[in-house]
Amino acid sequence: MELIRRNYEFLGIKEKVTLFIAKCAECQKNKYNTHAPYSKMQALELPTEPWADISIDFITGLPVSRDPATNIGYNAILVVIDRFTKQAEYIPFRNDFTAVHLAHIINDRIIRHYSIPKSIISDRDKLFTSNFWTTLLAAIGTKRKLSTAFHPQTDGQTERTNRTMKAYLRIYVNYQQNN
Structure with a gap:
């Protein structure tokens, strides 16, 4: 110049x-x-048994919905998918929950009913990259696999399940969004 x-x-x-x-x-x-060379893309290993390899993600931006039994308001959904059977668990969640809340939910809703997963695939949400979550997964022997930033195709199965759930919610929820 x-x-x-x-x-x-x-x-x-x-x-x-x-x-x-x-x-x-x-x-x-x-x-x-000026940037480092890109590494080769690596395919995810195929799961060999139910609930040994799971993927987790959030559906956010939802209006508050109250649990009639507890009257607690939720504005997100934690989606947990078994990569072997393709079974999905949809768990009410809130945007203000911490990694500790997430750990309790995974323990109560996944580990208690199925088993400790060998690996968890997730995006780079702050809850999944927190020191607490990383330390907890290491302590229970679960391998953490983070998807590439801004590349949702890494975990296409979960992204597709999220799109399907959003479509169902749009169909189910009435115009006033009070149900």
Whole structure:
């Protein structure tokens, strides 16, 4: 840029030079790469038994729904899917729950009924990347597998299940959203 400014000066010079370089094939071929090389994509291992490998995710942005038995309000759903049988558990959740709440829920609703999972696939939500959650999974011998950031296809099974559940909720909930 400095070399060009020595000989030329006009309004919008930086934008025009940047645009020219972006479109110039020779410039792109000779451009120095500034980021680390990408690693190879790795396929997830196939599960071998029920509830040994699970995936978890949240459906958020829901209106508050009250549990009639406890009168507790929930505004999210924790989705837990067994990768072997494709069975899904939908658990009421709140956006303000912590990793400790998540651990209690996983213990009460998954581990108690099925078994301790060998691996858990999740996105990079703050609850799944917290020190508490990481330490807990290491203590019980569960391998944590995080999906690639901004690449939901890593756990396509859970994403597809979430889309289906959202469609059912849109159909079921009335216009006033009070049911």
